[in-house]
Amino acid sequence: MNTPERHGIHIHTARKIASPILLTIKDQAAAEPNSVEWQELGQQLLCGDPLADDVAAWLATSEGQWSVIERALNMDGEDTSLLPAPLEAFMRHTLKRPEWLDEASLNRGCDVVARSGKTGMRILRDFGLMAGYQASAINQTLLKTGALEKGAQRRVAETTKWWMDCTEPGSVLPGGQGFATTLRVRLIHAMVRRQLSVRKDWDHDYLGLPVNQLDMQVTYLAFSVMFLLGQRVLGVPVSKEEGADVMHLWRYIGWLMGLDESLLVDNEQEGRIALYRNLLSQAQADEGSKQLAQALMDEPLERYYPNAQWLRSHWDKEVHLSILRLFVGSQGMRTLGLPPCRWPWYPFLFAPLNALAHTFFRLLPGGRAWLTRRGRRAQERMLKILFGAYKPQIRQVS
Template identity: 55%
Template structure:
């Protein structure tokens, strides 16, 4: 690829991005390896111009000659689990041929262990995904561009959080990535929807590829994959959850496979948590930093807890959760990050200061007692399901455009 085709957003705010990413360096053993050399930096910039070819071809067919029933045909094949049906259109066959055989590195026992380990922290893990993975991620204005142009603000933060949470829980349910399971099927539906969004925005005169690269490009997809894996683990540990090295590596393996299903190139997927930390650091320092859209998204997500479906004391619980999330965000992004996201600058990280030591004692005690780890997982899974009920209430919407993986 021509070096001049690297979008202008790549590394445009590197000094500020390095300040944001600096805490990650504390967790990287080989800090020299974290600094990308010239060739790595170039490849990262080029990844901004790469989409998901097999899904892109299918999206073009669905939006064009496939006609109005094309997406329904895709869903019917996906739901059937039979990816070798006769008379499939070439784009459909190419897509299902690409995903029907998992990579040789996939270890199904590790996937199951990773799914179970994801429940250990219960609601704390969900809060981390929201406040570190999503809210802190709004500081990357390049990724935000797709959200803004596809109406993320108009749909509402509550709906987006609920639908993303539903997809996440489907993926981390034991067996959730089997071919007949909801996590597997929803991941592939969202992959196609992202390709359709990519085509739609590229057709728009308002999309400037020379500045932003492709919508939902490879580097931005990697950033979100790392948010669900590396950031998820890092944030839980900051909040006092005791996670063993084996649990961490199994969760990384789980998300390596989910990332592969979602269309992230294998060269951007990480085998270990340490490798993932390096990849996340490099990705963050390449991102253009916050702008006014970051603040709009941040303020909308700040008020998201006020719209949840609490079974009782809704207003009080909504205000409490709003303050808890702001306090956690303050820990994760610091004072400058709060300002960049349009959040109250005087917020203190009071909740982590109180909760993390108690949580550390709680999880350590369960680890010591016989059967304690299994109890943590059972209690955590129950808390996660209850939280999903709070987000959705009595609604059961189709999980489609709400999940943003990139």
């Protein structure tokens, strides 16, 4: 099979961008893909999610109803045999827990995410989402589904809602809100894949399949590997054991999202290798990248702060730019069309304070549990700021 033209098209630039990830890998020689691994990686750009795609095809018929899907998503141990065949196969697979799943590890991973507080949210937004805009081919799905028209603020809010649902202890298991939200997002991806695949302006030879396996993998790795790396850089201590729990949590979430088992990883080192290889494949920034990045830069100005709106929104905008500058450098800022003169003042000032506070409280009896509760409350307050008076929800594709 031929691989899409985008696969490794800017590999020299990609190596420079991915080089900081390579430095965190113990066996750097093993991180480099051989010819067979590189070919297999490129072919993932042509792969979708058969179970979810079958449901999307059924939904596109006159019999398909989203209300039937909503009822199915909230099943927990119920008989699925009366569901339409594509939906029955989808639910039967996702309701069956994989053999490797460790529920205690899932809950511990949720606690680690909660302890990250607002710092964790900032890492995902700036290191995961904003820096990820440098991968121009992935952006095509966003641009062609109207991401600019819908607004960066809405996308950040809805993604945060999903993340919060997934990282509440027990919620991502069948019957929980995180489980239902994750499967809802998976089916929305399948609907987008179906819609874009038949559009005349979708370049299959260059881009491959919309919302393909390789692009889904880099998103999964952003929420796990990049999240853990970013936490440590910004001063939030994460032990090896805590990192393993976060990786396990996101392995299960990735499995629920329809990622092929071959693209899921067991530990953080494997995750860093997978992330490095994925980044080598990605095509680099273009004008669409700049449009998305500039819209996200101004996203804090649209938040719903209960007081001191102007001051807090502009403060958060500068904080985000400062964090991004640390992770992508001045060249990355220019590539994204953002002001390159910003300095990473926030990480330099607050990372030591983060490290001091977290280390101190973790040493106290009950201190870790207190940090977990405190961090989660901060995340819940931020979710309210993102949604304002609107009800937090993940919407169906129109």
